[in-house]
Amino acid sequence: MNAPERKTAMHTQQMTYAEAACLALREKMRADARIVALGEDLGRGGVFGQYRGLPQEFPDRIIDTPISEANIMGAAVGMALAGLKPVVEMRVIDFALCAMDEIVNQAAKNRYMFGGQGRVPLVARMPIGIWSASAAQHSQSLEAWFAHMPGLVVAVPGTPADNYGLLKSALDSGDPVIYMEHKELWGLTGEVTVGSEVPLGRANVLTQGGDLTIVTWSRGVSLAVQAAASLGKAGIAAEVIDLRTLWPWDRETVFASAVKTRKVLVVHEAVQVAGFGAEVAASVAEHVGCKVARLGAPRIPVGYAQVLEDESRLSAAKIEAAARNILK
Amino acid sequence: MVLPVPQQRLLDLYRVMRRIRAFEDAAETASQGGVAAWGLAENATPAKVRGPLHLSTGQEAVAVGVCANLVRKDLLTSTHRGHGHTLAKGADPARMMCELFGRATGYNHGKGGSMHIADFSVGMLGANGVVAAGIPIATGAAHALKLRKQPNIVACFFGDGAANRGPFLEGLNWAQVYQLPVLFVCEDNRISATTPTGPMTAGKGVSARAKALAIASEKVDGNDVEAVDAAAARLAAQVRAGGGPRFLHAVTYRFKGHVSVDPGSYRDAREVETAKQSDPLLLARAKLLERGVPAAAVDAIDGEAGQEIAAALATADAAPWPQASAAYEDIMNTVTGAWR
Ligand SMILES: Cc1ncc(C[n+]2csc(CCOP(=O)(O)OP(=O)(O)O)c2C)c(N)n1
Numbered sequence: 236m237n238a239p240e241r242k243t244a245m246h247t248q249q250m251t252y253a254e255a256a257c258l259a260l261r262e263k264m265r266a267d268a269r270i271v272a273l274g275e276d277l278g279r280g281g282v283f284g285q286y287r288g289l290p291q292e293f294p295d296r297i298i299d300t301p302i303s304e305a306n307i308m309g310a311a312v313g314m315a316l317a318g319l320k321p322v323v324e325m326r327v328i329d330f331a332l333c334a335m336d337e338i339v340n341q342a343a344k345n346r347y348m349f350g351g352q353g354r355v356p357l358v359a360r361m362p363i364g365i366w367s368a369s370a371a372q373h374s375q376s377l378e379a380w381f382a383h384m385p386g387l388v389v390a391v392p393g394t395p396a397d398n399y400g401l402l403k404s405a406l407d408s409g410d411p412v413i414y415m416e417h418k419e420l421w422g423l424t425g426e427v428t429v430g431s432e433v434p435l436g437r438a439n440v441l442t443q444g445g446d447l448t449i450v451t452w453s454r455g456v457s458l459a460v461q462a463a464a465s466l467g468k469a470g471i472a473a474e475v476i477d478l479r480t481l482w483p484w485d486r487e488t489v490f491a492s493a494v495k496t497r498k499v500l501v502v503h504e505a506v507q508v509a510g511f512g513a514e515v516a517a518s519v520a521e522h523v524g525c526k527v528a529r530l531g532a533p534r535i536p537v538g539y540a541q542v543l544e545d546e547s548r549l550s551a552a553k554i555e556a557a558a559r560n561i562l563k
Numbered sequence: 564m565v566l567p568v569p570q571q572r573l574l575d576l577y578r579v580m581r582r583i584r585a586f587e588d589a590a591e592t593a594s595q596g597g598v599a600a601w602g603l604a605e606n607a608t609p610a611k612v613r614g615p616l617h618l619s620t621g622q623e624a625v626a627v628g629v630c631a632n633l634v635r636k637d638l639l640t641s642t643h644r645g646h647g648h649t650l651a652k653g654a655d656p657a658r659m660m661c662e663l664f665g666r667a668t669g670y671n672h673g674k675g676g677s678m679h680i681a682d683f684s685v686g687m688l689g690a691n692g693v694v695a696a697g698i699p700i701a702t703g704a705a706h707a708l709k710l711r712k713q714p715n716i717v718a719c720f721f722g723d724g725a726a727n728r729g730p731f732l733e734g735l736n737w738a739q740v741y742q743l744p745v746l747f748v749c750e751d752n753r754i755s756a757t758t759p760t761g762p763m764t765a766g767k768g769v770s771a772r773a774k775a776l777a778i779a780s781e782k783v784d785g786n787d788v789e790a791v792d793a794a795a796a797r798l799a800a801q802v803r804a805g806g807g808p809r810f811l812h813a814v815t816y817r818f819k820g821h822v823s824v825d826p827g828s829y830r831d832a833r834e835v836e837t838a839k840q841s842d843p844l845l846l847a848r849a850k851l852l853e854r855g856v857p858a859a860a861v862d863a864i865d866g867e868a869g870q871e872i873a874a875a876l877a878t879a880d881a882a883p884w885p886q887a888s889a890a891y892e893d894i895m896n897t898v899t900g901a902w903r
Contacts, residue, residue, distance in 0.1 A: 279757040279829050301727035301763040302694050302755055330693065333728070368614030368665070370676050372692030535894050538885075539614060540665030540673030546890035 245430040252392075253285045253421040255399035258429070260286070260322065263406045264293055267320065270406060273298040273307055274324025274360075282326060283362065283421045304330050308337035308359065312345065315355040320406060328361040328415065329372050342411040343386030358405045358412045363391075364454050364504055365548055366418035371536035374547075376453070376505035381413040382481045382514070388412040388435060389481040393456030395425040397479055400433025408435060417454045417504075438485035440492070444472030447498040447558055450489055450515055452478045455502045455549055462554035473558060481511050486518060493523040498561050500528045504549045507531025530557040570856055576631060576788045577847045578864050580623040583647045584844060585872040586656050587618045590646070590663055590677070593876070594823045611880070612663045612823075614676045617644040621786075621818035624843035625750045626651040628791025629718055629811065632799040638686045638704045638717040640697035642750075643678050645690030648720050654682035657875040666882035673885040674893070686715075694755075695725035698734035698747075705743035705808075716744040716802045724755030726769045735808070739776050742807035746799055747773065749810070750785065752817040757829045773810035785813030786843045789850070816841070 250258065264270045272286065278299035280287040290297040300307050304325065311321035325331040331338065338359065345355045363376040382389045388408055392398040398416060405412040412435075441456070442463045451459045456477045463473040474492050478484050493499045499519045501512035507529055516527040532547040594612040619626065626647035633639065633652065641648040649659060654670070662669025663677050670682050681689035688704065691697050701719030708715050725731055726749065738745045749769045753760055766772065770780040779801070783794040791813055798809035816838040820827035827835070851861055 275755070276757045282756070299758060299763070302724045303727050303729070305729050333693070368676060370614060370674070370679060370692070372678070373615070533891070535890055536674075538674045538890055539671070539676035539679070540885050541609075541613070542885055542887050543665075543674060543890045546887055 245428055247426050247428050249424055250395055250427050251421065252395045252398050252416070252423045252425075253283055253287075255395040255427050256285050256402050256416065257287055257289065258427070259399045259402040261289060261292065263403055264289070264296060267406075269318060270320045270322065271296040271298060271314065272322040272324060273300050273311065275300055275302055275326060277324055281324060283418070285416070285421070286324070304333035305337055308334035309341060311357045311359070312337060312341045312355055315357045316345070316353050321357045322406070323357055323359040325359060325361040327373055327418065328363045328377050329375055331359065331361040338381075338387075338411070338413070339384055343384050346410065347386060354409055355411045356409045358402070358414050360414045360416065362418045363415045364417040364419055365537055365544060368539055368541070368544065370539040374537035374544075376503070378413075378415055378453075378481055378503075379505060379509060379511040379514075382511050386411065387482065389415070390435065390479070391415045391452040391481055392479060393417070393420070393453045393477050395423060396427045396431075397433050397439070397477070399427045400431050401435070401479060403432045404435050415453065419454060423457070433479065435480045436483035436485055437479065438488040439477045439479055440488065441475040441477055442473060444474040445496055446472045447500060447561060448474045448476060448489070448492040448496045449500050449502055449554065449558065450476045450478060451502040452481065454504050455554075458549050458551045459502055459554055461551035462558060465551065465555050466558055471558070471562065478515075484515070486522070489515065489519065490522055493519050493525050497525040499525060500530060500554075500557055500561050502530045502549065502554055502557070505531055506534050508534045526561060528557060528561045530554060570851065570854055572792070573789060573847060573851055574856065574860070574864065576627050576792060577844070577851065577861070578868070579627045579631075579651055580788060580844055580847065581864055581868040582656065582871065583623045583626065583650050584620065585868040586650060586659070586875070587620050587646055589872050589876055590616055590660070591618055591620075591819070591823045593663070612677065613665065614678065615643075616663070616677045616823040617821065618819040618823055619644045619647040619817075621838065621842065622750055622752055622815045623647050624788035624791050624847075625748065625785045625813040625815055626720070628788045628813075629720075629746070629748050629795045631792050632795040633686075633718055634715070635685055636713075637715045638688055638701075638708070640688050640701040640704070640717065640719050641690045642694070642697060642720055642722055642725070643690060643692055644722070645680050645720075646677065649680050649682055649687050649690070652682070652687040653685040654687060656872060657878040658682070660872075660875040660879040661882045664879040664882065665884070666879060667885040667889065668882045672889060674889075695721060695728035695730045697721060698725065698730050699737070701745050701747075702734045702737045702743055705738060705745040706741060709741070709743055714803070716746060716799060718746045718748060720748045720750055722755065723749060723751040723753060723760040723764070723769065725749075726772060727764060732772070735773060735776050735778060735810075738808035739778050742805075744802050744805070745808045746795070746802050747778070747808060747810045749812045751812060751814045753814070754817055754830070756821045768812070770810060770812045778808050778810050780810035780812060782812040782814070785815030786841045786846060788843055788847050815843075818842075
């Protein structure tokens with residue numbers, strides 16, 4: 236460490252989801268010289284502006300790389316083993332698929348397989364989600380793949396405040412974190428408490444209600460809150476829970492709500508079949524034994540034309556309909 | 564008027580380049596207000612061409628010079644920047660424009676858009692959203708041609724940035740080990756999205772990597788369509804004769820941003836202006852005039868291309884949208900209404 240931890244007084248500030256991530260990384264990089272970031276086009280601030288200003292402030296620690304996803308991820312594992320804390324930028328999750336061995340066989344297993352001799356404290360950012368007619372290879376939400384892998388932490392922030400607070404916690408986690416921002420949230424503005432952190436594994440209860448529980452994350456969050464507002468007008472009180480991290484996930488908060496409402500709807504943009512919603516619904520069924528339902532995308536690739544893309548998109552209206560269905 | 568044969572070839576090459584330029588200019592205009600890929604807006608204003616549109620403007624000579632040496636049954640793999648390859652391989656601009664407009668009558672029925680443009684009927688096996696992904700596919704296609712004893716070859720296009728991905732090495736090695744009929748074409752526009760490729764690439768460039776695997780290569784001015792044509796003719800003939808893979812390194816320049824809505828402000832404006840002096844269309848036109856082809860004959864080609872693309876735009880504009888139910892077609896177990 237070359238700079239002492241600067242204790243910022245807590246204050247709130249309006250900023251975008253992208254700016255929130257930028258600020259979190261800037262604070263952490265100022266405080267901890269071991270943090271570096273590597274990926275394609277980072278030298279120009281990242282393709283979504285999520286590293287804006289950082290190349291100027293940390294010219295040696297924001298590392299522009301060749302188009303070499305396997306090596307970007309593999310090198311990050313090596314960097315981590317040799318004392319750095321790398322932030323890996325995969326640009327979109329679809330390209331992280333070019334680095335699956337490095338994530339799954341190398342980063343995720345290192346600590347366990349070598350009996351705790353090494354740690355791999357890397358944060359792999361891989362933006363997910365449907366985004367502006369980008370079609371099948373640039374629109375996927377694959378969080379369930381990584382939640383399935385022992386050894387990985389999985390974070391899925393849905394608001395600027397959480398993108399700020401979770402990125403900071405991810406950098407402190409000590410284990411590999413799959414950090415999934417949503418591509419349609421970069422411009423979302425919200426209040427951020429500067430100086431705060433959001434712990435991994437702690438959900439956020441966004442609306443209180445006794446009629447049903449809606450569990451969601453990432454892009455689903457603002458849509459579920461919208462759906463809850465609309466249900467509220469019809470006298471239906473929905474409790475919306477943003478999981479914020481999928482591994483570890485906040486079972487206690489979800490189970491407590493399920494005990495109260497007896498009806499749990501899990502909502503995500505990812506394909507419903509074998510999605511993480513299945514894990515949440517099954518856990519609720521096992522532990523609380525109440526009614527469960529899921530809403531996810533049909534098992535189709537995301538199409539280019541708007542009508543096709545809409546089939547895969549979440550919407551407040553779809554969430555509201557699924558909520559009414561579980562209440563029947 | 565009967566033109567001397569060599570000028571006829573250059574006129575033909577020029578015609579295809581002009582068609583590509585007109586197609587991409589029209590698509591670029593139709594994409595304005597489209598995807599906010601490089602901004603931060605949550606939702607882009609709807610444009611006729613939505614989504615990322617990677618233009619090959621300035622690089623036409625590579626696609627055209629190479630494809631002039633292919634026959635219909637030869638195969639081709641492309642990149643995210645694939646309009647030129649698709650048109651040069653013989654696809655119909657109207658059906659391509661329908662695809663860019665997301666219409667049911669597009670080549671992919673509106674499922675793919677620009678980044679996945681393809682016309683399998685002319686051997687064009689698809690543009691690709693993943694850098695270097697076409698390279699292993701091209702080697703596999705060439706492997707199949709060889710096993711099936713077909714007389715055809717595969718042209719494999721990729722950018723300079725792709726040479727730093729593992730599949731580049733794996734694909735080239737494979738093609739050489741099995742002596743496959745594939746012509747690798749590196750379309751070197753010297754940039755990868757916002758990053759100059761040179762400083763990210765060790766050694767003496769892509770051809771040196773091919774040479775290290777004993778794959779014969781040629782480097783060519785990728786803005787000179789005749790030079791590309793001549794080099795591709797030599798290399799394609801060797802590949803076709805069963806000589807194994809060959810490598811063409813064509814140096815060119817990307818006139819536009821990485822995608823149509825990218826202003827490209829990370830690049831020196833003077834560099835772009837200088838590069839535009841080597842516009843492959845201007846170079847070809849100058850050669851034609853120099854050799855006595857009347858300007859009116861060249862202008863007529865420009866006019867025809869303009870009309871053809873105007874008609875393609877009109878067709879695309881009037882074309883039907885896909886039905887929502889089409890989202891469940893061409894994928895297993897997802898018939899509308901069925902368990903999914
Ligand atoms: C595996 C992978 N990594 C990153 C990207 C994002 N990306 C799209 S195009 C591009 C630059 C490619 O450069 P080059 O191969 O030289 O082709 P050009 O865009 O110059 O035509 C990048 C990094 C991608 N599509 N696929």
